[in-house]
Amino acid sequence: MEAIAILDKVSYIYPNTKERVLKDISLTIRKGEFLGIVGATGAGKTTLCLALTGIVPQFYGGRFFGNIAIAGLDSLEHPVSELARHVGIVFEDPEVQITATSVENEIAFALENLCVPRAEILKRIPDVLASVRLAGFEKKNPQELSGGQKQRLAIAAALALKPALLILDEPTSQLDPIGAQEVFATVKALKDELGMAIVMVSHAAEEMAEFCDRLALLSEGQLIAVGTPTEIYAQVDLLEQNQLRPPEVAQAFSQIQQKGIAIPNIPVTLSSGIMAIAGLRSHLQPIVPPIFTPPFLKSKSPILSVQNLYHTYADGTEAIKNVSLDIQQGEYVLIVGQNGAGKSTLVKHFLNLLQPTSGKVLVGDRPTQALSVSDLAQSIGYLAQNPDNQIFNTSVEKEVAFALPFLGYTSERIQQETERSLKAMQLWEHRHAHPLSLPKGERGRIVIAALLAMNPEIIIFDEPTTGQDYQGAASILEVSRQLHQMGKTVIVITHHLYLMPEYADRAIVMGKGTLLLDAPLRQAYHQTDLLKSTYLTPPQSVFLSQHLRKNSDQEYNSITATEFANYFSLSS
Structure with a gap:
């Protein structure tokens, strides 16, 4: 050629x-x-x-x-x-x-x-x-x-x-x-x-x-x-x-192969993976019912509440249409939807960057409009898609400490909180470096450290994985897991559904300004037609397990490559 x-x-x-x-x-x-x-x-x-x-x-x-x-x-x-x-x-x-x-x-x-x-x-x-x-x-x-x-x-x-x-x-x-x-x-x-x-x-x-x-x-x-x-x-x-990161189909079949099950060629596309399933059915094992875990306990008053929210922009665009939802203390929530679904508009209401055309947004029991900038900063931390837009100081340490005097912190407390946050984000050894001299992933950690120093209850990650390779995306999401384990309420907005099964508990699906679905993550990922309607694609493991369900009385509902691989055993 x-x-x-x-x-x-x-x-x-x-x-x-x-x-x-x-x-x-x-x-x-x-x-x-x-x-x-x-x-x-x-x-x-x-x-x-x-x-x-x-x-x-x-x-x-x-x-x-x-x-x-x-x-x-x-x-x-x-x-x-x-x-x-x-x-x-x-x-x-x-x-x-x-x-x-x-x-x-x-x-x-x-x-x-x-x-x-x-x-x-x-x-x-x-x-x-x-x-x-x-x-x-x-x-x-x-x-x-x-x-x-x-x-x-x-x-x-x-x-x-x-x-x-x-x-x-x-x-x-x-x-x-x-x-x-x-x-x-x-x-x-x-x-x-x-x-x-x-x-x-x-x-x-x-x-x-x-x-x-x-x-x-x-x-x-x-x-x-x-x-x-x-x-x-x-x-x-x-x-x-x-x-x-290999395609999820390749990950799944590679793990099946590692169990000693013969797979002549590792499939790398969804269609070839579905075809390969036919040769593996003799190795399927009965599903062990999952151990019952109690549902997430709702507190009497949610940490964040959206009530009948509408927002219309000045040009007449209806960006949010009658959205209501409650987020509880300690949840890890995924918000997804196509470009233009209303995700960013919704988050701007959380931060009081936009005011409702009608309806309410409450942090605790207080409307966002009633909260001062410092009140909001201590309630909600926000990590933008591009961390460089939030960095403007000449050293990592100065960046992390910058907002604390405005919150009334004493000099001693500023020093304590800055050191604590830098160490929590593994940035202590870089504290004297210029922020922009560090790699992009590290710059994201600087912004997170600055947010941590203010000790907000809620931290929002807005498209944190965009433009990142797999390692960069995973490192940011590991930070989100660390914050969740510290008791923070974490909200992540992303298109990359395949990254989230190990992190999020719950998915909120938006489309054209409306709330299409609010459900546990596994349940949401298997609503494939609804996800498609808002231009989203769940992990390939979802489609593989749905193919397994055909002509079967077993409830195959995997959302990761490892879960799908675990349906098969050499001794079956």
Whole structure:
């Protein structure tokens, strides 16, 4: 098959550094293939993407070794503007790419620069907007869009160029699961219909397994494995050694194989996993009824109460419609829903950043409007999706201590609470460092330490796993578990349902501003049709266990790979 890009022994060192970020990478990208690039944070994935556009080294400088040919053009000898006719790129953060004042102008901008005829521009705009669920948004200002919508717009603008090679660096990190599926399906259709080569960096293992033709596994700048998704994702041990999460189907069947049960090929997609179940039914064991655990005891008055809440924005958008719920002291609650479901609007009412159009929000027995800023700060701690937006001091210690004088703490208590919080978040040895000098995951811990110092009863994590690799997401959620064990009430908002079974007790599902479901986590995860209606996908183990339930009187209801694997035994 004809090559669209050829990398020959490529190495690269950024300016003012000594370490090679890319190390002797040789790789051929074929015309019309969908190549996934996987690796932990810091593996060199983004640098490799930039090298494929000529931005590295033309824009960054540094030391570049080897050769890259893109559509036959040497990436060093031809300017980025010329290479851009053959290769397009979508970055993880859409803000760095969006410049126009309307959605349609954003898509038209690059097409006009390439002198695409006006009639063709007008034809392409609705086509690409429909492909990313933004039809009808043509006249909207991009700054009025949600983060996920902005990401879809950046993808649409790149797709409109119809380049021979399209590079997407974590394009789905801010999208709900169904949105992510649609992006994968859209770019695959472009590959199939136009022969466009796709290179995508993503931590979305389930989608990468389903849609990619090949995967390239990077580790510390080295290309350590290239193969089909089946070849790469079936090596569960290799992935875990490189801090990567395999698709949940692969995890489950790998664990079954470890029991001594023969599995010729580890399935890596849901469809192949369901097919593989047929050969395992002889190893199924009867389900042991779960040990009864008493339901969560509700206190007389909830710690947080929402009563018949409505909120309509100034432009007439009804963001919250008659939502009522109570959250008890010590609960760990998951709030989920598609982009635009009303999750963030609801949380802003908890923080008194928005006032109800009608209805009430109570912290304890007091309406949020009656609480001062310091009262709220001592009741509710909030960790934003991007911790950098909450950091502004010159040392970790100063950041953690900053708000305490405003709460009336004495100097001695400020010192005590700051030290306690820093040690609890394993930041004591970094207390004199500049916050922004630490990795992103550590910066999140700084904000949590600052919240802890104020000793709030409730801590809210708003999309804490977005943009994180598996290890980063797990480390943040381990902090949330630690806080829960300390007696805090924890509320987590996330799209990543597969991460939450080990943490949350209860799921609140929102859709289009309404409360669709409020149930124990296991029960909520098996409401697959309802979740789909709000563009959410439960873990693959849910679908595997539901397939097992067919033609069976056993109540298979797993929500993790380990639970599903435990249905099988060599001695059955």
